[in-house]
Amino acid sequence: MNVPDDLLYTETHEWIKREGDNIRVGITDHAQAELTDVVFVEVPKAGREVNAKEAVAVVESVKAASDIYAPVKGTIVEANDAVTQNPALVNTDPFGQGWLFVLKVANSEDLKNFKDAAAYMQQIG
Amino acid sequence: MGDALKTTPLTHEHVTLGAKMVPFAGWLMPVQYTSLVAEHQAVRNALGIFDISHMGQFIVSGERAASWLNEMLTNNVARLEVRQGQYTFLLNERGGIIDDLILYRIGDTEFLLVVNAAKIEEDWRWLKAHVRQASNGTPSEERNLETCATLKNRSAEFGAAAIQGPRALGFFRAWIGGDKEPPSRNFIADFPMAGGTISIARTGYTGEDGFEVFFPAEIAGEVWRSALSVGAQFGMKPCGLGARDTLRLEMCYPLNGSDLSPERNPLEAGLGLFVDLSKSRFAGREALLASKANGARERLIAFKMDGKGPPPRPHYAVLNNGERVGEITSGTLSPSLNIGIGMAYVSAEYARPGTPLEVEIRGQKFPATIEKKPLYKKPA
Numbered sequence: 429m430n431v432p433d434d435l436l437y438t439e440t441h442e443w444i445k446r447e448g449d450n451i452r453v454g455i456t457d458h459a460q461a462e463l464t465d466v467v468f469v470e471v472p473k474a475g476r477e478v479n480a481k482e483a484v485a486v487v488e489s490v491k492a493a494s495d496i497y498a499p500v501k502g503t504i505v506e507a508n509d510a511v512t513q514n515p516a517l518v519n520t521d522p523f524g525q526g527w528l529f530v531l532k533v534a535n536s537e538d539l540k541n542f543k544d545a546a547a548y549m550q551q552i553g
Numbered sequence: 554m555g556d557a558l559k560t561t562p563l564t565h566e567h568v569t570l571g572a573k574m575v576p577f578a579g580w581l582m583p584v585q586y587t588s589l590v591a592e593h594q595a596v597r598n599a600l601g602i603f604d605i606s607h608m609g610q611f612i613v614s615g616e617r618a619a620s621w622l623n624e625m626l627t628n629n630v631a632r633l634e635v636r637q638g639q640y641t642f643l644l645n646e647r648g649g650i651i652d653d654l655i656l657y658r659i660g661d662t663e664f665l666l667v668v669n670a671a672k673i674e675e676d677w678r679w680l681k682a683h684v685r686q687a688s689n690g691t692p693s694e695e696r697n698l699e700t701c702a703t704l705k706n707r708s709a710e711f712g713a714a715a716i717q718g719p720r721a722l723g724f725f726r727a728w729i730g731g732d733k734e735p736p737s738r739n740f741i742a743d744f745p746m747a748g749g750t751i752s753i754a755r756t757g758y759t760g761e762d763g764f765e766v767f768f769p770a771e772i773a774g775e776v777w778r779s780a781l782s783v784g785a786q787f788g789m790k791p792c793g794l795g796a797r798d799t800l801r802l803e804m805c806y807p808l809n810g811s812d813l814s815p816e817r818n819p820l821e822a823g824l825g826l827f828v829d830l831s832k833s834r835f836a837g838r839e840a841l842l843a844s845k846a847n848g849a850r851e852r853l854i855a856f857k858m859d860g861k862g863p864p865p866r867p868h869y870a871v872l873n874n875g876e877r878v879g880e881i882t883s884g885t886l887s888p889s890l891n892i893g894i895g896m897a898y899v900s901a902e903y904a905r906p907g908t909p910l911e912v913e914i915r916g917q918k919f920p921a922t923i924e925k926k927p928l929y930k931k932p933a
Contacts (some may be wrong), residue, residue: 468864
């Protein structure tokens with residue numbers, strides 16, 4: 429299972445990549461493997477203000493719909509349209525072309541509470 | 554609740570094959586081995602094998618077995634030849650569905666009932682109670698019935714597998730023998746295998762040709778491995794409950810607990826074909842006659858989404874011109890049609906094929922159209 433060292437991770441299997449004041453968010457390799465066959469992705473609109481742990485995107489496999497949460501409070505600045513056109517990108521390239529949205533973080537202190545790769549690796553056993 | 558999940562005689566095989574195991578109706582079952590879509594396509598284009606050992610198996614035997622079952626079940630038992638099976642319902646007195654099952658006449662006076670996993674205990678209690686009720690006559694009658702219709706629950710001692718797909722017949726000849734006659738559609742026959750006897754029925758839940766195989770638990774692993782080994786040349790894949798669900802939904806075969814329930818009767822579900830109202834007596838008959846006379850208030854319809862969008866799911870609201878007319882009971886993205894499909898109970902006046910609907914998904918409305926069943930038809 430791929431768990432890149434340069435990312436942060438949530439309990440709910442989102443990955444977080446710091447990009448200045450923003451974070452890029454997607455779901456982990458482990459999460460996509462659990463879901464398998466992603467057939468539909470809904471991403472938030474740019475400009476939307478979101479709270480931490482608010483459901484902002486939806487990733488659906490044939491079997492079920494899964495909510496994806498904003499890791500921290502902030503504003504959506506960009507969403508990945510390619511992944512809504514081609515949901516399989518979440519399966520084939522979860523840390524790359526399968527990213528979901530970019531969030532401008534309201535308070536950078538909020539980013540302190542996430543897991544590093546080692547801690548996330550432990551979570552997924 | 555809180556009880557340990559039950560395992561089947563094939564659980565070890567699934568774990569060895571790397572299946573993703575999930576709880577289903579109190580059982581630990583494989584939901585998929587590699588990919589739900591790949592397993593679905595294997596069944597549509599080649600061959601798949603499913604563990605269905607979680608389903609219950611009852612034996613009813615005795616001189617009065619046929620007449621007693623005819624009063625318990627909706628379809629007409631008298632129409633069954635020896636070795637023939639039929640789809641039928643066990644109803645409560647309100648005509649509501651306790652279970653849908655397959656009844657095989659495995660001998661002149663011997664029957665096999667294959668029932669849903671989640672309903673084994675409830676069906677068993679219901680049948681037991683009715684055998685007792687029926688025997689509440691004079692002592693001599695009671696003895697008569699006890700010796701003439703006996704009920705046996707062999708669910709724990711038997712396993713079962715479904716082998717489904719267009720290559721099923723070729724597989725049968727390679728597996729059982731080119732000189733052996735396969736059972737005809739809906740028939741069942743016994744064959745020697747792995748030092749024991751297995752029963753092979755030409756039935757299934759996928760819309761493809763195929764077999765359902767019943768075997769003693771002791772030889773389950775051997776039967777499974779032998780089928781997979783012979784099946785390799787036919788492109789056989791082990792398939793999980795995920796693909797089983799999408800395959801059956803494309804065919805509009807109902808799933809008890811989702812599309813069927815004690816609050817729904819077979820006429821509302823569009824399954825009147827499996828109810829013989831001309832029989833003089835069976836549990837739920839009066840309620841069904843009344844329902845037929847009054848006309849069903851709601852009907853189980855099949856629909857297809859008009860365009861791309863999120864897949865429809867159970868419990869989403871169904872609307873007509875913005876007004877709520879029903880609720881989805883089963884929904885998914887169809888791997889064969891690559892569009893959202895489902896079934897829903899809707900008010901009878903909106904239930905005709907061609908009627909436009911909307912499905913409400915996370916506050917948004919997506920257009921759909923009622924279709925004739927089944928939703929999937931094999932390409933000619």
